[in-house]
Amino acid sequence: MRVTIKDIARAAGVSHTTVSRALRDSEEISPETRARIRAIAESLGYRPNPVARALQGRRTQTIGVVVTRLSDPFHTEVVQGIERVAQAHGYGLLLSLSHEDPEKERAIVEMLAAKQVDGIIVAASRLGSRYLPLLEALRIPIVLINSHQTGPYVYSVATDNVHGGYLATRYLIGLGHRAIAYIGSRRGGRSNQDRYRGYRQALREAGLNPRPEWVVKGDGRVEGGETAMRRLLEVRPRPTAVFCYNDLTAIGALKAALRAGLRVPEELSIIGFDGLEEGTYVIPALTTVAQPRQQLGRLAAEMLLEILDGRPSPKRILLQGTLIERESCGPAPAAG
Amino acid sequence: MRVTIKDIARAAGVSHTTVSRALRDSEEISPETRARIRAIAESLGYRPNPVARALQGRRTQTIGVVVTRLSDPFHTEVVQGIERVAQAHGYGLLLSLSHEDPEKERAIVEMLAAKQVDGIIVAASRLGSRYLPLLEALRIPIVLINSHQTGPYVYSVATDNVHGGYLATRYLIGLGHRAIAYIGSRRGGRSNQDRYRGYRQALREAGLNPRPEWVVKGDGRVEGGETAMRRLLEVRPRPTAVFCYNDLTAIGALKAALRAGLRVPEELSIIGFDGLEEGTYVIPALTTVAQPRQQLGRLAAEMLLEILDGRPSPKRILLQGTLIERESCGPAPAAG
DNA sequence: TAGATTTTCGCACACGTGTGCATCACCATG
DNA sequence: CATGGTGATGCACACGTGTGCGAAAATCTA
Numbered sequence: 001m002r003v004t005i006k007d008i009a010r011a012a013g014v015s016h017t018t019v020s021r022a023l024r025d026s027e028e029i030s031p032e033t034r035a036r037i038r039a040i041a042e043s044l045g046y047r048p049n050p051v052a053r054a055l056q057g058r059r060t061q062t063i064g065v066v067v068t069r070l071s072d073p074f075h076t077e078v079v080q081g082i083e084r085v086a087q088a089h090g091y092g093l094l095l096s097l098s099h100e101d102p103e104k105e106r107a108i109v110e111m112l113a114a115k116q117v118d119g120i121i122v123a124a125s126r127l128g129s130r131y132l133p134l135l136e137a138l139r140i141p142i143v144l145i146n147s148h149q150t151g152p153y154v155y156s157v158a159t160d161n162v163h164g165g166y167l168a169t170r171y172l173i174g175l176g177h178r179a180i181a182y183i184g185s186r187r188g189g190r191s192n193q194d195r196y197r198g199y200r201q202a203l204r205e206a207g208l209n210p211r212p213e214w215v216v217k218g219d220g221r222v223e224g225g226e227t228a229m230r231r232l233l234e235v236r237p238r239p240t241a242v243f244c245y246n247d248l249t250a251i252g253a254l255k256a257a258l259r260a261g262l263r264v265p266e267e268l269s270i271i272g273f274d275g276l277e278e279g280t281y282v283i284p285a286l287t288t289v290a291q292p293r294q295q296l297g298r299l300a301a302e303m304l305l306e307i308l309d310g311r312p313s314p315k316r317i318l319l320q321g322t323l324i325e326r327e328s329c330g331p332a333p334a335a336g
Numbered sequence: 337m338r339v340t341i342k343d344i345a346r347a348a349g350v351s352h353t354t355v356s357r358a359l360r361d362s363e364e365i366s367p368e369t370r371a372r373i374r375a376i377a378e379s380l381g382y383r384p385n386p387v388a389r390a391l392q393g394r395r396t397q398t399i400g401v402v403v404t405r406l407s408d409p410f411h412t413e414v415v416q417g418i419e420r421v422a423q424a425h426g427y428g429l430l431l432s433l434s435h436e437d438p439e440k441e442r443a444i445v446e447m448l449a450a451k452q453v454d455g456i457i458v459a460a461s462r463l464g465s466r467y468l469p470l471l472e473a474l475r476i477p478i479v480l481i482n483s484h485q486t487g488p489y490v491y492s493v494a495t496d497n498v499h500g501g502y503l504a505t506r507y508l509i510g511l512g513h514r515a516i517a518y519i520g521s522r523r524g525g526r527s528n529q530d531r532y533r534g535y536r537q538a539l540r541e542a543g544l545n546p547r548p549e550w551v552v553k554g555d556g557r558v559e560g561g562e563t564a565m566r567r568l569l570e571v572r573p574r575p576t577a578v579f580c581y582n583d584l585t586a587i588g589a590l591k592a593a594l595r596a597g598l599r600v601p602e603e604l605s606i607i608g609f610d611g612l613e614e615g616t617y618v619i620p621a622l623t624t625v626a627q628p629r630q631q632l633g634r635l636a637a638e639m640l641l642e643i644l645d646g647r648p649s650p651k652r653i654l655l656q657g658t659l660i661e662r663e664s665c666g667p668a669p670a671a672g
Numbered sequence: 673t674a675g676a677t678t679t680t681c682g683c684a685c686a687c688g689t690g691t692g693c694a695t696c697a698c699c700a701t702g
Numbered sequence: 703c704a705t706g707g708t709g710a711t712g713c714a715c716a717c718g719t720g721t722g723c724g725a726a727a728a729t730c731t732a
Contacts, residue, residue: 055717072404092430391717
């Protein structure tokens with residue numbers, strides 16, 4: 001059987017109240033009995049029961065995490081960042097997958113609330129503005145990762161997508177490219193829009209105006225990048241560089257270009273977004289704008305803990321990506 | 337505030353006992369009051385408190401999952417498989433990462449036990465035989481994935497690594513290769529040994545005897561595969577085909593071979609193990625022996641639920657991998 | 673030494689749900 | 703009408719921990 005404070009109380013000849021106080025280092029127990037009780041607890045191998053604590057104190061020491069899919073390598077690192085902080089602070093991680101289904105996401109958040117998690121972190125929410133009334137009702141602090149929802153109960157950590165898109169495009173322009181395409185994502189939502197905005201802004205500053213045919217859409221996955229690139233290869237004049245919504249899209253684009261016999265980066269430059277490990281699996285290795293994914297998760301978790309502890313916390317943190325130069329971008333080919 | 341059965345009891349003019357029984361569909365409550373109470377509960381938006389239930393009934397409806405790293409794509413799919421089953425049965429998933437540290441793994445399992453999870457699933461345990469006394473003490477059912485530990489309290493789901501290694505090697509032999517190398521993994525432990533055994537077995541059956549220089553070790557990641565392959569390329573006579581411990585190793589090997597100017601598969605065939613999505617990111621796409629990863633997770637979860645429900649369950653399930661032919665293997669080059 | 677103050681501890685209840693047993697009302701049987 | 707049986711419900715306690723308040727004991731003050 002499990003050792004409870006009652007067992008300790010019996011062994012020590014005191015009430016369970018005294019044991020409870022002694023173990024929690026209460027001032028009102030004499031140092032001697034405190035030490036004695038602690039020794040007995042130790043020798044009996046006592047472990048406090050978190051369930052009973054939760055019922056009494058309303059804290060489960062658990063945070064809920066909602067993610068669309070784990071098979072997307074972007075999310076796995078975010079979750080790792082969260083887990084690291086949670087484990088270090090003695091919190092457990094209750095993980096659920098929404099599979100990009102807003103209705104499921106909503107059900108999960110309610111389930112987590114029912115399970116009495118202390119707080120919730122949602123990565124890449126699909127719920128948008130419908131969150132607000134839900135949060136109001138649940139009264140559980142929630143931190144959103146890479147969502148652009150704002151509102152009274154909404155805390156968030158996000159990367160600056162406009163800046164990232166700007167960075168990637170400026171880099172291509174700096175290499176001499178003037179015909180720069182963008183492969184977006186149908187499922188990207190706001191982040192897709194923002195990266196596109198950064199792209200437009202960089203072009204505008206350079207006095208460039210992209211042709212509408214140079215802006216196409218994938219699905220944020222490899223396959224979508226492939227088909228998008230195939231369409232792009234038929235456009236004349238053909239772009240000499242492509243900025244992709246994310247690394248998976250870029251890998252797909254790269255595959256399609258190489259299969260079509262193009263040399264990368266000599267004839268076509270490709271830049272991605274995310275900074276995934278997977279970008280180094282391909283030849284040429286993918287140049288990209290890296291999001292600080294682990295940090296995204298860490299900051300979200302730390303922010304949540306701050307809120308839970310009642311410490312002051314910013315409501316929104318915006319992180320900037322950084323350029324990682326690898327091999328898939330080069331100078332624009334001489335005009336032919 | 338949260339609605340409890342006491343609130344319902346007050347509204348219905350009965351005791352909380354009756355409410356509890358009515359909601360649990362007890363036979364001893366008259367159908368009329370049962371219906372009336374259910375209606376009131378519904379209208380008040382009652383949600384049972386899982387923490388209180390857990391304290392009373394000793395079931396938390398939560399299962400603990402321990403994984404080494406999420407950044408390894410193999411594990412993410414296993415976890416997805418587990419999550420799917422868990423969610424479908426109303427169980428929560430308490431996730432922790434061990435980072436391949438046996439001591440941390442042990443601490444996590446104890447933490448999960450303290451948190452009163454109903455059962456635990458451990459993927460790729462590093463604890464080995466030290467588990468046995470731990471399990472004895474905890475008295476919580478544990479299912480191991482891809483571990484080859486056996487013992488009284490040990491349940492497990494695993495892929496047949498010997499068979500997989502045999503399958504891959506037979507395939508290469510069938511393509512006419514006779515000089516077949518193996519890149520193993522320093523960190524692979526038993527699974528590495530078993531894949532190697534399958535490799536040896538297939539060679540033996542074909543009357544082949546591999547040179548010791550053809551058997552080298554990576555680290556189960558891309559980088560290790562790269563360096564191992566670089567060493568392999570200096571060996572004379574050079575192997576015409578390489579079987580790799582896993583897909584990440586194979587991707588590294590592929591990179592090193594291509595960088596060295598070799599054509600794959602014309603001059604060198606490469607086969608991996610796992611069947612990762614990532615194998616399709618590279619050119620040529622990786623031929624591999626696929627492990628049923630999602631199924632591994634699903635079966636582990638279902639097995640655990642069976643144990644928890646007291647239903648009969650096998651103590652060990654062994655799954656066989658399947659060959660996925662893509663592009664990285666071809667007929668052996670004519671002897672030169 | 674008597675009263676005031678402080679220290680130390682236990683009683684009783686709370687958290688939300690579940691259950692063994694007693695109670696009560698009602699009906700049927702003799 | 704008394705007795706026994708049955709069905710519906712509530713009392714009291716359990717699960718393990720935490721806490722307000724009062725009581726007893728110890729210490730201090732005048």
